[in-house]
Amino acid sequence: MSKDHLQQNASPTIRFFSGENVPLEMHKVRVVQKLFLPPIEERLQAVRRAGFNTFLLNTREVFLDMLTDSGTNAMSDAQMGAMMQADDAYAGSQSFARMQKAIEDVLGKRHVLPVHQGRAAENIIAQSYVKPGNVVPMNYHFTTTLAHIQVNGGKIVELVTDEALEIKSDNPFKGNMDIAKLRAVIAKEGVANVPLIRMEALTNLIGGQPFSMANLREVRKVANEFGIPLVLDASLIGENAYFIKQREAEFKQANIADILLEMCEQADIVYFSSRKVSSSRGGAICTNDKKIFDNMTVLVPLYEGFLTYGGMSVREIEAMAVGLRETTDEAVIDQSPSFIRYLVERLGKLGVPAVTPPGGLGCHIDAMGFLSHVPQTEYPAGALAAAFYLISGVRGMERGTVSSIRDENGNDILADVELLRLAFPRRVFTLSQTKYVEDRLHWLYTKRHLVGGLRFVEEPAVLRFFVGRMEATSDWPEKLMAAFRADFGDSL
Ligand SMILES: *Cc1c(COP(=O)(O)O)cnc(C)c1O
Numbered sequence: 001m002s003k004d005h006l007q008q009n010a011s012p013t014i015r016f017f018s019g020e021n022v023p024l025e026m027h028k029v030r031v032v033q034k035l036f037l038p039p040i041e042e043r044l045q046a047v048r049r050a051g052f053n054t055f056l057l058n059t060r061e062v063f064l065d066m067l068t069d070s071g072t073n074a075m076s077d078a079q080m081g082a083m084m085q086a087d088d089a090y091a092g093s094q095s096f097a098r099m100q101k102a103i104e105d106v107l108g109k110r111h112v113l114p115v116h117q118g119r120a121a122e123n124i125i126a127q128s129y130v131k132p133g134n135v136v137p138m139n140y141h142f143t144t145t146l147a148h149i150q151v152n153g154g155k156i157v158e159l160v161t162d163e164a165l166e167i168k169s170d171n172p173f174k175g176n177m178d179i180a181k182l183r184a185v186i187a188k189e190g191v192a193n194v195p196l197i198r199m200e201a202l203t204n205l206i207g208g209q210p211f212s213m214a215n216l217r218e219v220r221k222v223a224n225e226f227g228i229p230l231v232l233d234a235s236l237i238g239e240n241a242y243f244i245k246q247r248e249a250e251f252k253q254a255n256i257a258d259i260l261l262e263m264c265e266q267a268d269i270v271y272f273s274s275r276k277v278s279s280s281r282g283g284a285i286c287t288n289d290k291k292i293f294d295n296m297t298v299l300v301p302l303y304e305g306f307l308t309y310g311g312m313s314v315r316e317i318e319a320m321a322v323g324l325r326e327t328t329d330e331a332v333i334d335q336s337p338s339f340i341r342y343l344v345e346r347l348g349k350l351g352v353p354a355v356t357p358p359g360g361l362g363c364h365i366d367a368m369g370f371l372s373h374v375p376q377t378e379y380p381a382g383a384l385a386a387a388f389y390l391i392s393g394v395r396g397m398e399r400g401t402v403s404s405i406r407d408e409n410g411n412d413i414l415a416d417v418e419l420l421r422l423a424f425p426r427r428v429f430t431l432s433q434t435k436y437v438e439d440r441l442h443w444l445y446t447k448r449h450l451v452g453g454l455r456f457v458e459e460p461a462v463l464r465f466f467v468g469r470m471e472a473t474s475d476w477p478e479k480l481m482a483a484f485r486a487d488f489g490d491s492l
Contacts, residue, residue, distance in 0.1 A: 012331055037393045038061060040481050040485070046061040047390055064429060069426070071280065071281070074426060088314055089314070090306055096308035101321075102324045106261075106328060107237075110288050111286065113286075114311070114312060115271075116283070116312055117274070118235050118283045125269065129195040130152040130195055134195050135185065137186070138159065139200055142200060143205070161174075172210075172357060175211040179215075186222070196229055197222070201241075202359070202360045209357075210243035213263065230267045231268070231271070233271060234263075234272040239333055241333070245330075278322075281312060339431070340362065344357075346438050350442045353370055365422070366419065367381035367400060367418040370448060371383060382398045383451055385398045387480060391481075396421055398465060450479050
């Protein structure tokens with residue numbers, strides 16, 4: 001791969017003659033996958049078969065799959081090419097050496113432990129640092145992070161600022177940690193009981209919202225003061241770096257490569273899931289501290305694989321190395337945030353409620369604003385995800401009370417926010433597909449009174465959002481389908 005290819009710096013959002021700002025695809029499509037848009041009658045059958053749970057749909061039933069960005073980004077020609085040159089070896093593979101060099105160049109860390117995916121890194125870090133009764137302060141949790149800390153007997157505290165959970169905001173850095181709250185937690189728990197401080201780049205569960213470099217530096221200062229290691233979850237670091245450049249005055253002229261290096265420099269341990277960087281598996285734990293490295297090394301052969309593959313295939317390692325280098329290219333990392341911004345701004349003009357400011361990862365629709373007549377106990381985000389699939393064939397993910405749990409009395413613990421997440425994996429969807437999403441959301445919003453609630457018919461005790469099944473509380477899906485046919489005729 002030539003240096004020129006990596007160092008282009010074009011921002012793909014350009015101003016049209018009409019005055020509109022439009023995100024341009026800075027790539028051409030050379031390999032394609034055929035899509036299907038089944039008619040609405042088939043979609044109704046599919047959503048019933050799936051128990052109104054979008055996780056249980058098959059991709060053959062789905063037109064645009066916006067469930068997640070995990071393992072679904074488009075690969076570049078450079079990534080595919082590198083996969084062909086992978087060096088098969090149990091130990092000492094050149095592919096690993098290339099990945100290690102990429103991590104050193106892009107993230108600035110010399111010591112690398114490979115793992116098969118992000119949660120495996122969390123397992124190793126949690127086992128090495130978290131003891132029963134410990135408390136780990138973080139800006140916000142991620143599902144697998146929380147689980148690994150709890151399995152090791154620890155607890156978490158979430159220290160985003162209060163306004164981070166507001167749907168509509170103009171706070172450019174909702175992912176920031178509240179430094180006063182961090183000091184208070186350390187004072188209350190005692191330094192000995194706080195084994196790590198964790199910062200997550202582009203906080204996933206609050207809408208792909210970034211933290212600022214200024215905030216990360218402040219957190220670093222506190223970590224230094226108390227001698228607590230700072231861990232950076234860098235799974236979505238590229239987009240966070242992009243927002244730092246866009247939104248933080250000091251970095252207007254900086255290049256992404258330098259921002260990435262400075263972010264990682266603040267952390268003692270950097271880990272990431274490579275599922276967000278390429279379309280395959282993988283991940284790594286990285287540090288410059290030999291003691292930290294030695295402390296975790298033994299767990300890698302135990303759980304993952306030998307130290308030069310960590311459960312990944314050499315092809316996945318090559319794709320990850322190239323994917324990391326591509327993360328320094330603004331035209332690559334701008335792709336999903338610029339499409340999300342476009343969609344969120346257009347939905348805003350149409351009055352469709354969505355999380356602002358637009359984040360990375362996906363467009364998050366506010367289901368309680370959209371379906372204000374559906375009580376939270378009837379799962380508005382789940383109902384919106386099912387209704388939107390029914391009328392469009394687009395699959396999103398429920399992020400609300402269906403994804404929550406019940407209390408000891410069997411009552412739902414209502415989620416802070418009810419969101420429908422429409423993920424934008426990198427370079428996968430085109431602008432006309434994005435316009436289709438906008439158009440169908442707009443139509444559904446005008447017919448929102450037709451959408452009713454859901455109730456569980458099969459509810460597993462753990463992780464019910466993955467495999468639980470629900471039904472509609474009335475015949476609203478049929479009424480919605482009839483309204484669709486009335487407005488769109490024979491159109492799909
Ligand atoms: C995806 C993700 C993880 C977990 O990674 P997996 O590869 O899915 O195990 C951890 N943290 C963040 C922020 C993520 O987005």
